[in-house]
Structure formats: structure tokens, C-alpha cells
Amino acid sequence: MPLSKNKIKYIQSLKDKKNRTEHKTFVAEGAKLIIDLLPVCKCQFLAATPEFLKANTQIKAEEIVEASEDELKKATFLKTPPQAIAVFYQFDNILPDIQNELSLILDGIQNPGNLGTIVRIADWFGFEHIYCSSDTADIYNPKTVQATMGALARVRVYYLDLTDLLSNHKDLPVYGTFLNGYNIYQEKLATKGFIIMGNEGNGIRPELEKIVSHRISIPNYPTERETVESLNVAVSTAIICSEFRRRM
Amino acid sequence: MPLSKNKIKYIQSLKDKKNRTEHKTFVAEGAKLIIDLLPVCKCQFLAATPEFLKANTQIKAEEIVEASEDELKKATFLKTPPQAIAVFYQFDNILPDIQNELSLILDGIQNPGNLGTIVRIADWFGFEHIYCSSDTADIYNPKTVQATMGALARVRVYYLDLTDLLSNHKDLPVYGTFLNGYNIYQEKLATKGFIIMGNEGNGIRPELEKIVSHRISIPNYPTERETVESLNVAVSTAIICSEFRRRM
Numbered sequence: 168m169p170l171s172k173n174k175i176k177y178i179q180s181l182k183d184k185k186n187r188t189e190h191k192t193f194v195a196e197g198a199k200l201i202i203d204l205l206p207v208c209k210c211q212f213l214a215a216t217p218e219f220l221k222a223n224t225q226i227k228a229e230e231i232v233e234a235s236e237d238e239l240k241k242a243t244f245l246k247t248p249p250q251a252i253a254v255f256y257q258f259d260n261i262l263p264d265i266q267n268e269l270s271l272i273l274d275g276i277q278n279p280g281n282l283g284t285i286v287r288i289a290d291w292f293g294f295e296h297i298y299c300s301s302d303t304a305d306i307y308n309p310k311t312v313q314a315t316m317g318a319l320a321r322v323r324v325y326y327l328d329l330t331d332l333l334s335n336h337k338d339l340p341v342y343g344t345f346l347n348g349y350n351i352y353q354e355k356l357a358t359k360g361f362i363i364m365g366n367e368g369n370g371i372r373p374e375l376e377k378i379v380s381h382r383i384s385i386p387n388y389p390t391e392r393e394t395v396e397s398l399n400v401a402v403s404t405a406i407i408c409s410e411f412r413r414r415m
Numbered sequence: 416m417p418l419s420k421n422k423i424k425y426i427q428s429l430k431d432k433k434n435r436t437e438h439k440t441f442v443a444e445g446a447k448l449i450i451d452l453l454p455v456c457k458c459q460f461l462a463a464t465p466e467f468l469k470a471n472t473q474i475k476a477e478e479i480v481e482a483s484e485d486e487l488k489k490a491t492f493l494k495t496p497p498q499a500i501a502v503f504y505q506f507d508n509i510l511p512d513i514q515n516e517l518s519l520i521l522d523g524i525q526n527p528g529n530l531g532t533i534v535r536i537a538d539w540f541g542f543e544h545i546y547c548s549s550d551t552a553d554i555y556n557p558k559t560v561q562a563t564m565g566a567l568a569r570v571r572v573y574y575l576d577l578t579d580l581l582s583n584h585k586d587l588p589v590y591g592t593f594l595n596g597y598n599i600y601q602e603k604l605a606t607k608g609f610i611i612m613g614n615e616g617n618g619i620r621p622e623l624e625k626i627v628s629h630r631i632s633i634p635n636y637p638t639e640r641e642t643v644e645s646l647n648v649a650v651s652t653a654i655i656c657s658e659f660r661r662r663m
Contacts, residue, residue, distance in 0.1 A: 288650060290643045293636040318643045352661045388541040388660040395538045395566045402536060402653040405646070409654045412636040413600045 170214045170234035175242045178214075178252060182244065184305050191257045193307035195319075197249040198223075203317035208255040214242065215251035228253070244309040257307060260325055263296055265336065267359060269411060272329060273299045274375055275366035276400060282306065283314020284401040285364070290318030292408040297324045298332055298361075333361065333378045343371050343379035344403055346396075351383045356411050364404050383407070418462045418482035423490045426462075426500060430492065432553050439505045441555035443567075445497040446471075451565035456503040462490065463499035476501070492557040505555060508573055511544055513584065517607060517659060520577060521547045522623055523614035524648060530554065531562020532649040533612070538566030540656040545572045546580055546609075581609065581626045591619050591627035592651055594644075599631045604659050612652050631655070 180186040181194045192211055195201055198219060204210075210228035217233050220226075240248040271294050276282050282304040289297055304311060306324040315322075333341060340360035363379065365371035371379070385406050387394045398406070428434040429442045440459055443449055446467060452458075458476035465481050468474075488496040519542050524530050530552040537545055552559060554572040563570075581589060588608035611627065613619035619627070633654050635642045646654070 284647055284650065287643050288646065291633075291635045291646055293640055293642075316643050316645075321641065385539075385657065386660075387539045388663065392541055393569065394541070395535050395564050397564075398536065398539055398653070399532055399649075401647075402532065402650060405650040405653050406657045409633065409657070412634075415636065 170232050170238040170242060174212070174214065174232070175238065178242045178254065181254065182309060184308070187257070187305070187307050192254050193257055193312060194244065194252065194254055194309050195312050196243060196245055196252050196309075197313075198251055200313065200315075200317050201226075201251055201253045203320045204253070204255055207320050208258065210253055210255055212254040213251060214239065214253075219250040245313070258323060262325060262327075263323070265296065266339075268296070269294060269357075269359060270361055271297045271404070271408075272332075272361050272363040273297060273303045274329060274363055274371050275300050275369070276303045276364065277367055279304045279308040279310040280314050281367065281399070281401045282308075283311040283316075285404050286311070286315040286322050286324065287318040288401065288405045288408055289322045290315075292412045294408065295322060297322060298329060299324060299326050300329050301326050329363075330374055330378070333375070336361075340380050341378055342381045342383055342407075343376060344407060345370065345376075345382050345384055348382035348384035350386050351407060351410050352386070354381065354383055356414050358415055362407060362411070364400055364407075367400050418480050418486040418490060422460070422462065422480070423486065425460075426490045426502065429502065430557060432556070435505070435553070435555050440502050441505055441560060442492065442500065442502055442557050443560050444491060444493055444500050444557075445561075446499055448561065448563075448565050449499050449501045451568045452501070452503055455568050456506065458501055458503055460502040461499060462487065462501075467498040493561070506571065510573060510575075511571070513544065514587075515607060516544070517542060517605075518609055519545045519652070519656075520580075520609050520611040521545060521551045522577060522611055522619050523548050523617070524551045524612065525615055527552045527556040527558040528562050529615065529647070529649045530556075531559040531564075533652050534559070534563040534570050534572065535566040536649065536653045536656055537570045538563075540660045542656065543570060545570060546577065547572060547574050548577050549574050577611075578622055578626070581623070584609075588628050589626055590629045590631055590655075591624065592655060593618065593624075593630050593632055596630035596632035598634050599655060599658050600634065602629065602631055604662050606663055610655060610659070612648055612655075615648050 178194055187193055195204055213228040213231045214234040220233060242252050271289055312319060340357045343363045363371055426442055435441055443452055461476040461479045462482040468481060490500055519537055588605045590610045611619055
């Protein structure tokens with residue numbers, strides 16, 4: 168059975184959050200990402216080249232179709248058409264117990280690529296849960312899914328009211344990154360709690376800033392030298408996660 | 416004088432490296448970036464809205480034209496047309512004295528956005544010179560220029576034979592990042608020398624790997640946990656630069 172026009176239309180429709188939410192599904196492309204997701208995520212639909220299917224006979228999906236390169240080219244969101252395109256069901260969103268770990272909080276991250284890169288960083292440094300404001304980019308955006316490089320299989324991402332979340336965990340420290348915060352290299356860093364990363368242009372919003380218990384920043388070098396105003400938010404997240412983990 | 420069709424064509428032609436090399440120019444867009452570059456870079460041509468020109472009467476360029484939003488929309492490389500588009504002359508490429516500092520070496524970084532982000536990181540951490548293999552993305556690619564967020568005004572980027580460069584500085588330590596290198600948090604880090612970052616997919620090429628004197632890596636956490644295969648190259652650069660500067 169070839170990849171039908173209707174199926175191509177369905178895959179393409181999942182570029183829009185509205186349609187992803189309606190179907191509770193999302194698209195993942197490329198052999199590595201799909202194989203990473205299969206053990207943790209139910210696959211609704213897989214379209215792949217005959218070669219891919221021959222090499223991966225163990226794959227389980229509700230529907231599997233053989234597709235030509237030309238069909239994959241029509242269905243893909245990537246510049247170079249992949250060997251395989253899959254539609255997965257979204258993860259269940261059951262909040263975990265968060266007393267005993269460090270977690271990331273994202274307050275209005277707009278760029279889908281930044282979000283995906285942050286999930287990849289979180290996976291590398293063993294941050295298993297990320298809590299996002301509802302105006303943060305959607306984790307199931309195809310650009311975000313691809314940018315996670317498979318980290319989506321191991322890091323759970325939740326959308327919720329962040330003020331509520333933090334009010335329910337007043338015993339835990341809340342780190343926030345600010346240009347005028349305390350030098351992270353010299354601060355005492357906890358092994359449990361939250362690290363908030365703010366919006367690309369505006370940083371952490373005032374309601375959340377009030378709840379921050381530890382204001383930190385990444386010092387530039389040498390401090391008196393003129394420099395760019397800030398670092399990219401994914402880059403800052405990486406340096407901060409690295410510094411927390413270095414101490415552990 | 417409005418922004419002529421020929422000028423729009425000229426700006427658009429600078430998307431291609433061939434044309435940038437022929438004219439020895441490049442495009443920078445947006446008020447902040449242009450104002451950052453003006454003190455260090457000769458401006459060939461500026462097209463801007465009447466409001467921008469009124470607010471920035473001190474700007475010096477060989478030619479300045481008032482442009483409508485519609486004209487800027489036709490000339491821009493950005494999704495949202497900026498208030499101003501400038502064409503600058505490229506920097507002179509005179510190699511500096513590199514005995515007394517830490518410098519970055521980029522070996523085949525392909526993605527123009529990654530290169531721009533790395534220049535921004537270098538600026539933040541005071542790495543003033545970056546040496547690139549000739550197959551590294553072009554610093555004057557419009558995407559790279561924009562991604563530097565103005566760091567291009569303070570960080571000089573050179574393209575040259577890296578093996579030659581390193582052969583001429585055998586007395587300096589050469590750090591290279593490998594997935595199986597020594598834990599960077601525990602290694603002794605020098606205050607002079609070179610840090611090589613490799614290609615996004617293939618890492619550092621064998622000829623250069625032979626010259627590396629210190630193999631380092633960023634440990635994941637916890638080390639026994641399954642994780643993504645690697646970090647993005649700009650993200651790795653950020654963590655490594657941060658760790659070198661933390662010690663200084």
C-alpha cells in the first residue's frame with residue numbers, strides 16, 4: 168500500500184497545534200528519532216522506504232505503509248526527506264512527584280528550536296521533568312521534536328500554571344537567571360528544587376520573579392569588557408545545568 | 416531617494432558567498448546590530464525608514480537612502496522587515512599575535528546559525544579570535560551575522576589552514592572535545608592555547624585530532640543513565656568556554 172494523498176495531508180496537518188491537540192498525535196522523522204521513541208510512545212502510523220522496513224522488521228505500529236522517496240518528500244517537514252516518517256500518540260500528562268529532584272521551569276520560551284535544544288540539554292544532564300508556562304512553544308511542534316534528537320523519549324514536558332506549581336512547593340529553592348543575579352560559579356547550589364529560564368526577549372515575568380529565592384547569573388569575562396547583551400536562552404540553560412551537575 | 420530595484424537586487428545578491436567575496440561586503444539588519452557595527456566597520460550603504468534616520472543622524476555611510484516598509488520588506492532576509500538594512504565592508508584579515516591568549520578553533524562547523532551563536536558565546540567569554548577551517552560556514556552569511564547579535568563587532572574570525580596554524584604554535588596546549596575525552600570538570604585547564612570544536616556530525620578531523628594535546632569531554636549526568644548521543648556544538652562550546660573562564 169503506498170502513502171496515500173490523505174495520509175500526506177494528515178501528516179502535514181500536524182504542523183498545526185490545533186490538529187495535534189485534536190488527534191493527540193505528533194510527527195517524528197528519521198530512523199534514529201523514531202527508533203528512540205518506539206519503546207516509550209505508541210505509534211499510530213509509520214511510512215518508510217522498503218529498505219527501512221526490511222532493516223527494521225520488529226517495529227510495531229497501528230499502521231505501516233511502504234513509501235517511495237517521492238511520497239516521503241511530499242510528506243516531510245525536513246529539507247532532506249528522511250527514510251521514515253512516523254505519527255506517534257502524545258504522552259500522558261500525569262504530574263510526577265517533584266520533592267526529590269532538580270527540575271527546569273520554562274517561562275514563555277517562544278522559539279521551537281530553543282525548546283528542543285533545551286530538552287536535549289536536560290536529557291544530557293539528567294533533568295527528567297520540565298514544567299512550562301502555557302505560552303511556551305509546544306513540545307510537539309515538528310521543529311521541536313526534531314531538535315530534541317531523541318531526548319523527548321526520556322524527558323517529560325508539562326504545561327501548567329507555574330505560580331500554582333511553585334506555591335505547592337514552597338519548601339524547595341527556586342533559582343532564576345537574571346543579568347544582575349549572583350555569580351553562579353560562587354553561589355551555593357542545591358541538589359533539589361527548580362531552575363527557571365525566562366523568555367528570549369523579556370526574561371522571567373514579574374509574577375514568577377517574586378517567587379524566585381536565588382537570583383543567579385553567568386558572569387561574562389573579563390567583566391569590565393564590552394560584550395553582547397546576553398546569551399541565547401538554550402546556551403544559558405546549558406551552562407547553568409552543567410554548573411549544577413558539576414557540583415553533584 | 417527611494418531604495419531602488421537595483422539596490423534591492425544588490426542586497427539580495429549578498430546572500431551568496433561568491434558575491435560577498437567579489438564585493439568584499441556583507442549585510443547586517445536591524446538597528447542594534449548596525450549601531451554595534453558602525454564604530455568598527457565601514458558602511459557602504461544604509462537603507463532605513465525615515466523614523467530611524469531621524470533618530471540616528473550621526474550615522475556615517477558612503478550612501479544613505481530613505482526606504483519605505485514595503486521596500487525594506489523586499490530587501491530583507493528576515494521574516495519581520497527591520498527598520499534598517501546596511502551593507503558593510505568586510506574586516507581586514509590580518510592574523511593577530513596569539514601567544515598570550517586562549518582562542519577557539521572551528522573545524523568544519525556547517526550550520527550558519529551555530530557559527531553565529533558560537534561568535535556570540537566567544538564574545539561573552541572574551542575569546543577575541545576564532546580560527547576556522549576553510550570548509551566552516553562563512554562568517555558573513557546573513558544568518559550568521561544576525562545570530563552573532565552584534566558580537567561580530569568585537570570577535571575576529573579567520574579562515575586558514577588549521578594544521579599550519581597549529582604547527583606554528585607547538586608550544587601552546589591544544590584542547591579538543593571528544594565523547595571519550597577526560598572529564599573537563601576534573602582536568603587542569605590552561606590560560607593560553609587553543610580549544611578545537613569539531614563538525615556537527617563528524618567531530619574533529621583525523622589530521623587535527625593528531626595535534627590535540629588534551630582530550631576533554633563534558634560528562635553527562637548521571638553517567639550510567641541512557642541519554643542523547645551528544646550536545647549541539649554551540650551548546651558544547653558554551654559549556655567549555657564557561658568552564659575555562661570559571662577557573663581564571
